Amino acid sequence: MLARTADNLYWLARYMERADALACILDAAQRLVAMPQATGATTNEWESAVATAGCVPGFRAKYDKADARTVVEFLAFAPENPASIRNCLDIGRQNARAVRTALTGEMWDAINGAWLELHNFKPGKTHGEELSRFISFIKETSLRFDGSAFRTMLRNDAYLFSRLGILIERADATARILDVKYHVLLPEPARVGGPLDYFQWVSILRSVSARTSYHWVYRDSVKPWLVADLLILNRQMPRSLASCYENLSRYLDDLAQFYGRQGNSQRLARGMLTTLSNAKMEDIFQSGLHEFIGKFLVENNRLGNAITEQYLA
Amino acid sequence: MESQSDSIWIDPTLAVGMELALTRPSNVSPAAFDEMRAPDGSIRPAYSALAGWLTATDQDVLEYRRREAEFIFRRIGITFAVYGEAEAQERLIPFDIIPRILTAVEWVKLSRGLEQRVKAINAYIRDIYSKREILRAGLLPEDLVYQNEAFRPEMNGQQVPHDIYVMIAGIDVVRTSPEEFFVLEDNTRVPSGVSYMLENREIMLRLFPELFAEHMVAPVENYIDDLLATLISVAPATAPREPTVALLTPGIYNSAYYEHSFLADKLGVELVEGRDLFVKGSVVYMRTTEGPKRVDVIYRRVDDDFLDPLVFRPDSVLGIPGLMSAYQAGNVTLANAVGTGVADDKAIYSYMPEIVKFYLGEEPLLNNVPTWRCREPEHLSYVLERLPELVVKEVHGSGGYGMLIGPTSDRKTIESFRAKLKHNPANFIAQPTLALSTCPTLVEKGVAPRHVDLRPFVLTGQDRVRIVPGGLTRVALKEGSLVVNSSQGGGIKDTWVVDL
Known part of the structure; x- marks a missing residue:
């Protein structure tokens, strides 16, 4: 095309x-x-x-x-x-x-x-x-x-490009919410339990339309570290970073198969998927949620540019 | 030469004798031919079922269906842009739900005339860019060709596949009596409107299946297959057996963009803009997600001037640098060919009967409207004397702009036009005001006759000429108006060719 x-x-x-x-x-x-x-x-x-x-x-x-x-x-x-x-x-x-x-x-x-x-x-x-x-x-x-x-x-390249657009944008949007609100998700004892924070967590869930999904996944009251887990690592959650990359990687592989050729975007997507698959929430909190998100935003943007360079220019 | 032009000099009294009656100001002329109703009030056979349906159907129901049709049009995005109207960038052409009906017998006669005319046009363009026998025979003044803005010296001696220059023509015809059709204009560059012909039919089939059950309406949907067959048949000799066709559009801001995307979609070919194509080694390629792909036939909806900035207008951003080199090397076919405008300006138009006779040795089957060329002094003085009776048009004008319709204009308009005409007579031609036929049309006060014209589309391929039965009927919605152009308040109708 x-x-x-x-x-x-x-x-x-x-x-x-x-x-x-x-x-x-x-x-x-x-x-x-x-x-x-x-x-x-x-x-x-x-x-x-x-x-x-x-x-x-x-x-x-x-x-x-x-x-x-x-x-x-x-x-x-x-x-x-x-x-x-x-x-x-x-x-x-x-x-x-x-x-x-x-x-x-x-x-x-x-x-x-x-x-x-x-x-x-x-x-x-x-x-x-x-x-x-x-x-x-x-x-x-x-x-x-x-x-x-x-x-x-039709399930052809046109479909794949439109899926890629949705997923790159979705990953970006979820990461931005986390970037702005990361401080209320930090598991510091002092912050936990305040009524204001509770509504902040609920609000984060609402901003990704996951108010109900949360309870189905965790069967627990709203806890900040679980909210972070849902938005970052949980593959059941379609707007989580992990789910976005699971699909990005899959659709990019489909595209490579369709055209019979691989490139930089396939490698970048697979790399990020591996990072997210191996990550644990404790480790992310340990090494800094904010830094993690900041790095993700940069990488996600890099993948967008790689797709443009490989197919769209 | 003078004697040649004398031969188509039409005396106004003769014109009236030919039933080219002048319309009276501000009303439908009683002389206008009513396609539904005979002078005695009886309904002509082609319209009998429709007339019955119109009488039986409530005005409110008609109005409701009209709004429904408009809703569908807007929903699927059939709009057109009007240049110079910022606030109404996308407008709908008013669609009239009452079909215009021609009989199969009338159609056969008309389509024979169209085929003849387009054949002659192709022979004429070929001649102009090769031996120029028509000039040597003294049938056409040389300056009309050489000074013509649409004449492209780059085409001299250029071979085109199967000598076909105009693959897609839109010939505007009007009807003045049961027997007579006049060609008003030949459109041999990038004629538009065919998407309306196809969509009008789709909408009618959706809204009025009961009417189709009562009429044997010839289908038009095969136009798409005909167009594709035509385009493939003119592929260059170097192209593979399944040539790659693309439709070149100026882009989404062009007034006919909807049509471009509609046709590309139905044809199953890529809709490309200039920036999607590039030329390397005199071959045209398009940029795809898998790298460059060779293009063999370009159905171009971009004017000559903008095709290639290296050859034509250097400021064009719509074109493809080097396209003409690929074209001249015979590696790509452009449909229509470059330089076809030399056949369709209004001064050349007046010579069309001679052109048909010269190339085909046949009498023209379709009438030409008698035309006074203001470039010729005696024609000019005749026209100046009778401005209030005549229609005066710019030689290169289109879209109904820059013209004077004498009978419906006030004195002030006429006088200011007179000054323009005197200032540059060669830029104008004049014609008697034709009494265009009328068709029943849904207007505010009910169903009333309105003037119509018809644009059938003539496809010329290597194997044969194809014309789908019908075309685009345009209707002047304002009472008494003769201007059918969509940019000037005209509407459109579905056109039915029926077997009685």
Whole structure:
């Protein structure tokens, strides 16, 4: 297939996944600030939402204060934020138009329909109940897009490139949440048990849509080190780093088989999968959760570049 | 030479005698041919079932179906861009749900004429870029060819496979009476609109299966197979047995991008932009995830000017540097060929009856609209005298822009156009206002006659000419209007060729 087509498919998938991740971040922040305990807290949940989305400088350039209005506006709608939900859908649809022939009708319907509906949500008016509606709309959009890709695409290179896009983006999003919130997950005795922290842990689970999954996996009350385990090492959890790399490695191998040739991206993905498979949570805490996550973000980015160089340029 | 042009000089009284009645301002002319209703009010046979259905169907139901059709169009993303309208970058062409009907007998006659015309056009272009016998015979003024912006000296002596230059033509025809079709315009560069022909039919089949049960409508969906067969048949001799075809688009900002992606998808060929292709050793390759892949036939939807910055416009970012060298080496076929515009400007148009006779030795089966060339002084003075009665068009104009429709224009418009015309007469031609036929159309107040034209698509391959029955019917939705262009408020209809 055309390198440009593959590139568009890959980025289309990334943008759709990013829109979903942003919606989850907004959802979690909105729930957390509604907690009475949060009112006296020193950290501002809206600020950490901006940090998790990775766009602090852009936000600071436009607003003085992070609150419900400014953050929702910036993360969901702001045209000057290249990674706002609106821009994700806009650019995603533009990519989709450019590779219309590589998409199934169902996938095009999902993204084009969402793009048309997006215009019903107005920046200044999306708060409270309307914000909840907006968040569900975005989540449903990515579900529909992902679902129609899964159900209708031929299992060929086009499918593999769109999967790779989703997984690279998903690994990045999960790692960013951990990067911003790592301090509440540290198993220091002093931090454990405070009511505020409890809601922080729950909020982290919510930001990866894993509130319920947690209990199915651990059958335990919410413990910070188990939250970290779920998001980093647990392969049952589709948004964990380990699960992302299990699939990245598999799909890259499929691609190598499809084309009959291996390259740098296959090696990088396998390397990270081995690291994650051999890691234990105790060791990660021991050598520093923050450092571990920081290194992961760099490596994940490196894999993204390797895929681009090998297939998409 | 003068005597040649005299032969197509049409006296206005003669024009009326030929039933080229002038339309009256601001209303459907009583002289316009109504394709459904005869002058005595009776329904013509082709429309009898449809007329019955229209009478039996409630206006609200029609309106509901119309909205449904619009919804489907928007959903599947059939939109077109209007240049110079920032806020309405993607617009829908209004779709009229009432089909336009031609009988199989009428169609056979029309399609014979189309085939003849396109054959002559191909012979003419070949001649222009080789022996130029038509110029030597004095049938065409030389400067009309050599000074023509669309003339490409790079094509002189260039061989093209099977001498086919125009593989895909869109010939605009209008109907003025039960028997008479006039060609309004030949589109021999990159004609568009065929995706609408195909999608209109899909939508009609979805919305009105009961109507198809009552009519024997000739299918159009085989257009895609015909197009692919045509493109493969003109592959260069050096190409493998299964040549690689690609469709070259200027990109998503082009007004016809939807059509490009639609066709590439149906054809099962890659939709490429200039940056996806490169030329090495006079061979064209596309960049794929597995490395370079050779391309043999390019169905290009990019104008000549932008094809190759090394030969044509150096500022073009849409083209492929070196493409012309590969083309000249015979390693790739471009469809349509380069330089075909020398056949479709409006000044050349006026010579089309001579061109048909000269190359085929046959009388033209389709009429040409009598045309005054303002470059010729006596034509000009005739036109200046009768501006309020005439349609004046730019020689290279398209899309319904830059034209004057005398009968529906006010004095001020006419006078300012007169100044433009006097300033550069060679840039204009004038024609009598044709009474375009009308078809029943769903408008706000119900079903009413509106003027229509028709663009059938003519495919010319190595083995034969293929024309699917029908084409794209465009309809002027405004009462009395004769401008059917989508950029100027025109709509579209499904076109049915039925066996009675």
